Amino acid sequence: xxxxxxxxxxxxxxxxxxxxxxxxxxxxxxxxxxxxxxxxxxxxxxxxxxxxxxxxxxxxxxxxxxxxxxxxxxxxxxxxxxxxxxxxxxxxxxxxxxxxxxxxxxxxxxxxxxxxxxxxxxxxxxxxxxxxxxxxxxxxxxxxxxxxxxxxxxxxxxxxxxxxxxxxxxxxxxxxxxxxxxxxxxxxxxxxxxx
Amino acid sequence: xxxxxxxxxxxxxxxxxxxxxxxxxxxxxxxxxxxxxxxxxxxxxxxxxxxxxxxxxxxxxxxxxxxxxxxxxxxxxxxxxxxxxxxxxxxxxxxxxxxxxxxxxxxxxxxxxxxxxxxxxxxxxxxxxxxxxxxxxxxxxxxxxxxxxxxxxxxxxxxxxxxxxxxxxxxxxxxxxxxxxxxxxxxxxxxxxxx
DNA sequence: GTCTATAATTAGATAGAC
DNA sequence: GTCTATCTAATTATAGAC
Numbered sequence: 518x519x520x521x522x523x524x525x526x527x528x529x530x531x532x533x534x535x536x537x538x539x540x541x542x543x544x545x546x547x548x549x550x551x552x553x554x555x556x557x558x559x560x561x562x563x564x565x566x567x568x569x570x571x572x573x574x575x576x577x578x579x580x581x582x583x584x585x586x587x588x589x590x591x592x593x594x595x596x597x598x599x600x601x602x603x604x605x606x607x608x609x610x611x612x613x614x615x616x617x618x619x620x621x622x623x624x625x626x627x628x629x630x631x632x633x634x635x636x637x638x639x640x641x642x643x644x645x646x647x648x649x650x651x652x653x654x655x656x657x658x659x660x661x662x663x664x665x666x667x668x669x670x671x672x673x674x675x676x677x678x679x680x681x682x683x684x685x686x687x688x689x690x691x692x693x694x695x696x697x698x699x700x701x702x703x704x705x706x707x708x709x710x711x712x
Numbered sequence: 713x714x715x716x717x718x719x720x721x722x723x724x725x726x727x728x729x730x731x732x733x734x735x736x737x738x739x740x741x742x743x744x745x746x747x748x749x750x751x752x753x754x755x756x757x758x759x760x761x762x763x764x765x766x767x768x769x770x771x772x773x774x775x776x777x778x779x780x781x782x783x784x785x786x787x788x789x790x791x792x793x794x795x796x797x798x799x800x801x802x803x804x805x806x807x808x809x810x811x812x813x814x815x816x817x818x819x820x821x822x823x824x825x826x827x828x829x830x831x832x833x834x835x836x837x838x839x840x841x842x843x844x845x846x847x848x849x850x851x852x853x854x855x856x857x858x859x860x861x862x863x864x865x866x867x868x869x870x871x872x873x874x875x876x877x878x879x880x881x882x883x884x885x886x887x888x889x890x891x892x893x894x895x896x897x898x899x900x901x902x903x904x905x906x907x
Numbered sequence: 908g909t910c911t912a913t914a915a916t917t918a919g920a921t922a923g924a925c
Numbered sequence: 926g927t928c929t930a931t932c933t934a935a936t937t938a939t940a941g942a943c
Binding site: 543544545547548627630631667668671672674675676677678679681682683685686693698701702704705706708709710711 | 738739740742743822825826862863866867869870871872873874876877878880881888893896897899900901903904905906
Binding site for chain 2: 935936937938939940
C-alpha cells in the first residue's frame with residue numbers, strides 16, 4: 518500500500534475514469550482540478566496525461582460512452598408490438614437504466630455546455646437518436662388511435678423530462694423500490710398520452 | 713461612452729446582477745470569473761466588491777431571489793376550487809413562469825451544488841415549500857376521487873420534472889406558442905394523474 | 908465609485924529524473 | 926509508469942491612489 522511508484526497501467530486507466538466520473542458528478546467539471554482527480558486515483562497530476570490528452574477529452578469520453586451504452590441498451594431491449602406495450606417498456610427501461618447510473622446521468626445533463634462545439638455536436642446527435650426512438654412509439658400510437666398526442670415532439674420531451682427526473686430524488690432503501698417506481702412512472706407515461 | 717470612471721451606483725448594482733445571471737446561466741458558476749463579470753458590467757474587477765461581498769453571495773442572492781419570486785407569484789395566482797382546475801392552473805402557471813425566466817431557471821437547477829451548505833439549506837426549504845403546494849393539490853384530488861395517484865410525493869416530482877423540462881426546448885417564434893404549450897402540458901399533467 | 912496594482916493561490920499542462 | 930519540479934496563465938480578493 519505504501520508503494521509510491523511503479524507500473525499500474527491496467528489499474529490506473531479505469532480508475533482515472535471512475536474517479537473523474539464521480540468528481541465531475543459531485544462538484545461539476547469546471548470545479549474539479551486535475552490535481553483533485555490525481556489525488557483520487559492515487560498518483561501525481563502529471564501521470565494523468567499518460568491516459569488522457571487533456572481534461573476535455575476525459576469529459577467527452579465519459580459522456581459519449583454513457584450515450585453509447587444507452588443507445589446499445591435500448592436497441593437490446595425487447596419491445597412488444599403494440600404501442601402501449603412499447604411505451605411502457607420504454608418508460609421502465611429509461612427509469613431503470615438511469616437509476617443504475619446516477620453519476621453518468623448527472624454529467625450527461627449538466628456538463629453539455631462544457632464540451633467543445635465539436636464534442637457537443639456528437640452528443641447532440643446521440644441524444645436526438647434516443648429521443649427519436651420514443652417519438653416513433655408515440656407517432657405509431659397516435660396513428661393507430663391508441664394515444665392522443667396533439668404534438669409528438671412536445672410529448673416526447675415532456676415524457677423524457679418526467680422519466681429522467683426520477684434520478685433527482687430516488688434513493689435505494691427508501692419507501693419505494695425500483696420496480697415499483699418504474700411501474701408507476703410507466704403508468705403515468707401511458708396516462709399522460711391518453712392511452 | 714468613453715467615460716472610464718465616475719459614480720454609477722444605481723446602474724452598476726442591477727447591471728452586476730443581470731450580467732452575473734446571464735454569464736452563470738450560459739457558462740456555469742464555476743466557469744465564470746469575476747473579471748468576465750466585470751467586463752460585462754463595464755468596470756474593473758475590484759469595483760464589483762462594492763456591490764457584493766464575494767462571488768458566492770452573488771450566486772446565492774440570484775437563486776434566493778428567483779425562489780422568492782416563484783413562491784410570491786404562486787401565492788398571487790388565482791386558483792379554482794376543484795382539484796382539476798387547480799392542477800391545470802398550477803401547470804400553466806409553472807410553464808409560463810419558467811419560460812419567462814430561462815436564465816434564472818437554468819441557474820436554479822444547475823448551480824445548487826455550488827452553494828455553501830448553509831445557502832443550500834435555504835434554497836432546499838424554498839424548493840420544498842413550492843413542491844408542497846403541488847402535493848397538496850394532488851392529495852386533495854386523490855381524496856375526492858378526482859385523481860388516481862398511487863404516491864403523491866412521486867407524482868409531485870414527476871409532474872414538476874415534466875413541466876420544468878419545457879425550458880430545455882421551447883423557443884419563442886417556434887412552431888408552438890406559449891399559451892398552446894402551457895395548455896398541452898396542463899392536459900398531459902391532468903391525464904398523468906388520471907383526471 | 909472606480910481604477911490600478913498586487914498579494915496569495917491555484918489552474919492545466921509539460922520536461923526530465925528515476 | 927510515476928514523480929518532482931516547473932512554466933505560464935488565471936483565479937479571488939484586497940489596498941490605496943484618484
